[in-house]
Amino acid sequence: MSIIETNKLNLWYGTFQALIDVNLAVAQNKITALIGPSGCGKSTLLRVFNRMNDLIEGVRLAGSVKVRGAEILGDGTDLIALRKKVGMVFQRPNPFPLSIYENVVYALRIHGIRDKQKLDAAAEKALSSVLLWDELKDNLGANALTLSLEQQQRLCIARLLAVTPEVVLMDEPCSTLDPLATMRIEELMIELKKRYSIVIVTHNMQQAARISDDCGYMLLGELVELGETKRIFTAPRDQRTEDYITGRFG
Amino acid sequence: MDARQKEKIAALALLLITLFVVTPVVLIFILVLVRGLPALTPEFLLAMPRDGMRAGGIWPAIVGTIYLTLGTALFSIPLGILAAIYLNEYAQRNWLTRVIELAIINLAGVPSIVYGLFGLGLFVTFLNMGASILAGSLTLAIMTLPVIITATREALGAVPRSFREVSFSLGASRWQTVRHVVLPNSIPGIITGAILGLSRAAGETAPILFTVAAFYLPRLPKSVYDQAMVLPYHIYVLSTQVPNVSVKIQYGTVLVLVGMVFIMNILASWLRARLRKRKTW
Numbered sequence: 117m118s119i120i121e122t123n124k125l126n127l128w129y130g131t132f133q134a135l136i137d138v139n140l141a142v143a144q145n146k147i148t149a150l151i152g153p154s155g156c157g158k159s160t161l162l163r164v165f166n167r168m169n170d171l172i173e174g175v176r177l178a179g180s181v182k183v184r185g186a187e188i189l190g191d192g193t194d195l196i197a198l199r200k201k202v203g204m205v206f207q208r209p210n211p212f213p214l215s216i217y218e219n220v221v222y223a224l225r226i227h228g229i230r231d232k233q234k235l236d237a238a239a240e241k242a243l244s245s246v247l248l249w250d251e252l253k254d255n256l257g258a259n260a261l262t263l264s265l266e267q268q269q270r271l272c273i274a275r276l277l278a279v280t281p282e283v284v285l286m287d288e289p290c291s292t293l294d295p296l297a298t299m300r301i302e303e304l305m306i307e308l309k310k311r312y313s314i315v316i317v318t319h320n321m322q323q324a325a326r327i328s329d330d331c332g333y334m335l336l337g338e339l340v341e342l343g344e345t346k347r348i349f350t351a352p353r354d355q356r357t358e359d360y361i362t363g364r365f366g
Numbered sequence: 367m368d369a370r371q372k373e374k375i376a377a378l379a380l381l382l383i384t385l386f387v388v389t390p391v392v393l394i395f396i397l398v399l400v401r402g403l404p405a406l407t408p409e410f411l412l413a414m415p416r417d418g419m420r421a422g423g424i425w426p427a428i429v430g431t432i433y434l435t436l437g438t439a440l441f442s443i444p445l446g447i448l449a450a451i452y453l454n455e456y457a458q459r460n461w462l463t464r465v466i467e468l469a470i471i472n473l474a475g476v477p478s479i480v481y482g483l484f485g486l487g488l489f490v491t492f493l494n495m496g497a498s499i500l501a502g503s504l505t506l507a508i509m510t511l512p513v514i515i516t517a518t519r520e521a522l523g524a525v526p527r528s529f530r531e532v533s534f535s536l537g538a539s540r541w542q543t544v545r546h547v548v549l550p551n552s553i554p555g556i557i558t559g560a561i562l563g564l565s566r567a568a569g570e571t572a573p574i575l576f577t578v579a580a581f582y583l584p585r586l587p588k589s590v591y592d593q594a595m596v597l598p599y600h601i602y603v604l605s606t607q608v609p610n611v612s613v614k615i616q617y618g619t620v621l622v623l624v625g626m627v628f629i630m631n632i633l634a635s636w637l638r639a640r641l642r643k644r645k646t647w
Contacts, residue, residue, distance in 0.1 A: 166535060173459060199537040206535075210528040212547060223536035226546060272532070279536055 119144045119283060119313045120165055120202075125179035127160060129172070134160045136337040138179075142283070142330075147305060147314045149328035149345065151321055152360070156334040158317045162285050165315065166202040167195055183283070200227070203281035207288045209268035211260035211275070216243075216252055219260045219271055223279045242274040245311075246304060266297035270304070277312075284308065286316040290323065302327050321361060325349050333357045398621045405618025414584040419604060420611050422584075424619055429586050430499075430594030431626065434578065435568045437503025437590070438510055442567075443560050445507070446514030453515070454522040455544050474512035479572040481509045486576040500590040502578025506567040513566065517559020521552035554641035558634045565630035569623060571598040581607070597623040 120142035127135035134157045142148045150158040160169065167188065169175045181188050188198055200223075211219050220239040221229075229235060239256070243249040248270050252258075260271055269289060276284065286305070290298040305314060305327055318324050324331050325345060332342040333356070341348065341357045352358040413423030457463040485505030495501040525548050533543040567573075579599035587594040601619050604611050 168531065168535060171531070171534065196537045196539065199535055204535040206528065206532065208528065210526075210532050212529060212532070213551065222533075222546070223538070226533075226536065226538045226542050275532075276536065 117144050118142055119184060120315070121180075121182045122161075122164075123180040123182075125161075125164065125181060126177070127157075127164065127169070128176045130174045134337050135164070138337075138339045140332060140339055140342060142313060142315055144313050145309055145311075146329035147309050147316060147327055148330045148332065149324035150315065150317045150332050150334060151319075151324050152334035152340075154319075157337040158334045159287055161334070161339075162204075162287055162315060162317050165283065165285055166199050166204055167193065168204065170195070200279050201281055202283040202285060203276040203279055204285040204287065205269070205273055205276060205289045207291055209265055209272050209292065211263070211268050211271050213259065213261055215257045216260050216263070216271060217256040219275050220278050222275060227279075238278050242278040243271075245277050245308070246270040246274045248274060264297075266293055266300065269293065269297075269301060273304070273308075277308075282313060284312045284314045286314060288317055288319060291319065298323070333360060335360070395624075398617055398624055401613065402617035402619075402621030405614045406621065410615075410618055411622070415582070416584070419582060419600075419608055420615070424595075424597070424600065424622065426583060426586055427595040427597045427600040427619070428622060428626075430578075430580075430596045431568055431598075431623070433499050433587065433594060434502050434506065434574065434596055435564055437499055438506040438567050439560070439564055441504055441507035442510040442514055442563070446511050446560070446563075447518050447556060449511070450515045450518035450522060451544055451549075454519045455540060455548065470512050470515055473508075474516070476509075477572075478509060478570055479575075481505055481573040482575050482577060484508070485573060490577055496591065497576065497578055497580075497593050498591045499578055499587055499594050502574045502594075502596075503590075505573045505577045506570060509570065509573055510563040510567045513563035514556075514560050517563065518552070518556045521555025521559065522548055524555060525551045554637055558638045558641070561630050561634040561637070565627045565634070568630065569598055569627050571602055574599060597626070 118141040120140070122138050122140045125135055125138040125140075126133065138157075138161060140161070150161060152158050163169045164177070164181055165183070165188075169177075177189055179189070183198065183202060187193075212222060214222070217239055220242050221235045224235055224238055229238075240249060240253075243252065248267060251267070252263075260268065263271060269292075273284075273289075290301050293301065302323065305316070308314065309329075316324075316328065328345045330342065331345040331348045333340045333348065333352075333354075335356055341352060341354045343353075348357065349361055352361060358364075410423045411428065412425050414425060416422035453463065453466065457466075482505065485501055485508075489495045489501035489504050490497055493501075495504075529547045529551070530543055533547045534540075538546070571579075574596050578594055579596050580593040581603060583593060583595050597619065601616070601623065604616050604619060
């Protein structure tokens, strides 16, 4: 079953068309990877799913995007509810300059939870799911910026999980990490897909091949091909996909 | 002459010019300190003026200046911060925003005597406040607003975009993001700017001339509708309007005003230094 479905999705930045007739389906509890060269529109597409493009002036959208069957384009969408359901992990780890604890409970506080016990429980649960709890449980008051980059990125994922989203969008989440840290974050993603549906944008084709169940190849704003990762990497149907994954281009 | 020699000459010349530029400030400080310090007795600071301001103290002028600065802060800081939040966090890039920004830039360039006359017309006469601390504070507040708005916008702008993005992505509204992420990370910068703006206002003479300043009022103001003696105007009066005032009293008064402004500026610099140390992103 698809948790996100786009139908003839088009997006313009001013007069520049960044997405062209994108039809994409994201399967539940799977990792869907979007690959393609820089500027192909994969990050733009990702940011449609939680309407982060709204922050950019001059963006225009046409078509349909449904999350769990509900249309999310249009002015009537409750963005707060949408973003609680569809969370995002960014390219650079970006914890707030607050304590580890305050980072994790930030969104809960925003959404009106005051009960200390609830906050504590949520913090422990979120930090445990990203395997940081044992490491940091005695040090929750420390400034989050003192952590290593990998820990920071894990913390950012924990901060997001505390909101209990259904979909986790990841925009090149490992691009600032070293190979070992990347590997550990990838293991975490595979663990997380049991409970969440993940869409990841990545520059790294090996990464897409390693972790994703489905894979979409984008080029110049078009979703050229979408399918099971194994199939995409072994038997691409489109010549352009083949050119890219065999390294003839990109 | 080779590049190294030229470099030495350039460095030396720049140093000399810079020293020349700061000479007036240093001279003012030395002069005011040397001549004013002997006047600084507890009586001078804490007593009422006597003999047509030729003797006694300057207590009412000190109190008046403090009241006026506080009044200015009360009006200009909240308004300035809120306007800056609107312009920086909410406003779309359209003609209205551009007009507002242009107006603020021009507001900063209006001569202070014009603010004085504006305050006289609007607050003192039209709104019937009379020459009063209220009217003077409001006039100085309007003059200080552009400084506070600009400083606040800079402080808000220094908060990384990514903080806002994350906050939105976690389902926070714009206002929640401002309140919980943007403001806490820009408060020190805002305070620094506000203090610098206020310290300028504290030393202004023209805007208070018609709106609050009393020539000679040897008692403390009882309400915001009272006139008050204020240090900058008092200095003007002592040096031009009252014959036979001892030089000591004149310099002493100047020293007190300069000292007050100086303390505010030091406070602002100290805050800024602390902010730099704390900021790790």
